[in-house]
Amino acid sequence: MATLQIENLHVTVEGKEILKGVSLTINSGEIHVLMGPNGSGKTSLSLAIMGHPKYKITEGKILLDGEDITNIETHEKVKKGLFLAFQNPIEISGVKLSTLLVAEYNRIYGSSNSPLQVISFVKELSKNVGVTDALLNRGIFEGFSGGEKKRTEILQMLLMKPKIAILDEPDSGVDVDGLRAIAEAILKLKNENNTGYLIITHYRRILDHVKADKVHVLYRGKIVATGGMELAKLIDEKGYEGVLK
Ligand SMILES: Nc1ncnc2c1ncn2[C@@H]1O[C@H](COP(=O)(O)OP(=O)(O)OP(=O)(O)O)[C@@H](O)[C@H]1O
Numbered sequence: 001m002a003t004l005q006i007e008n009l010h011v012t013v014e015g016k017e018i019l020k021g022v023s024l025t026i027n028s029g030e031i032h033v034l035m036g037p038n039g040s041g042k043t044s045l046s047l048a049i050m051g052h053p054k055y056k057i058t059e060g061k062i063l064l065d066g067e068d069i070t071n072i073e074t075h076e077k078v079k080k081g082l083f084l085a086f087q088n089p090i091e092i093s094g095v096k097l098s099t100l101l102v103a104e105y106n107r108i109y110g111s112s113n114s115p116l117q118v119i120s121f122v123k124e125l126s127k128n129v130g131v132t133d134a135l136l137n138r139g140i141f142e143g144f145s146g147g148e149k150k151r152t153e154i155l156q157m158l159l160m161k162p163k164i165a166i167l168d169e170p171d172s173g174v175d176v177d178g179l180r181a182i183a184e185a186i187l188k189l190k191n192e193n194n195t196g197y198l199i200i201t202h203y204r205r206i207l208d209h210v211k212a213d214k215v216h217v218l219y220r221g222k223i224v225a226t227g228g229m230e231l232a233k234l235i236d237e238k239g240y241e242g243v244l245k
Contacts (some may be wrong), residue, residue: 002028002081002163002196004049005071008060011041011048018044020221023061026164028194031210033201033232036218037240042200043087045218046166049083052075064164081163085153085170087200093139097131097152098122100140104159122159128188129181131155147171154185161189166198171206183209204236219244 004026010017018041026032036042048055049062051074061070064080101122102115113121126136129151141149150170157165170182181208189195201208207229215232217225217240224244225231234243 010059083162
């Protein structure tokens with residue numbers, strides 16, 4: 001059982017306060033969805049949680065299983081079981097995706113398996129989310145389409161089996177089959193690993209496949225509404241202005 005607690009988080013970027021006291025608790029096996037208008041601070045929240053140096057936490061704290069992890073290094077947060085799938089992952093040319101995934105595998109599970117065994121395991125996982133051999137053999141995210149990037153990030157998540165995963169718009173730019181595959185991967189880890197999720201999205205369509213326990217609305221740096229699936233439906237129908245009136 002894991003719990004990520006975000007308590008009264010205030011975050012500034014380039015001297016401007018973006019998050020103004022965000023509190024959120026995510027337990028193992030729970031799916032939380034974070035919605036909100038463009039520029040409300042959703043990505044800033046995910047980057048601040050992971051410890052991006054530009055996103056400065058000026059007040060509040062982040063606890064994982066009761067331990068204060070607010071100021072520890074990003075790689076330590078990853079080691080402790082936090083995972084972030086970026087909204088726009090950056091390309092790293094010169095390092096093959098398969099090389100990264102094999103290195104990740106060895107870091108997590110130890111290097112007792114032969115390289116051939118590891119690569120066949122990675123390929124098997126890749127099939128779940130439609131990441132082809134051609135992509136595995138390319139530079140990391142190099143020339144990947146939007147949907148291919150999203151599928152690849154979910155593949156990384158499947159490999160890493162995090163306690164808590166933050167997925168920043170996993171559904172953007174993904175075709176219908178990709179969306180289904182991503183949703184299945186989310187549910188697979190929830191069921192097999194008891195992973196808890198914070199899923200940032202603009203669209204209700206992912207909720208056709210993944211049932212959220214809670215839907216939160218972030219508006220101008222504050223969570224201004226929390227509800228169930230009906231809240232996402234209401235936002236779809238009435239827009240943020242209509243709902244927040
Ligand atoms: N590195 C940065 N430098 C300057 N301003 C930033 C930076 N990162 C975020 N901001 C600003 O912080 C605000 C919140 O941005 P953020 O990306 O967190 O919003 P968001 O809710 O994820 O938006 P979207 O739905 O459009 O993805 C915006 O006004 C944005 O311009």
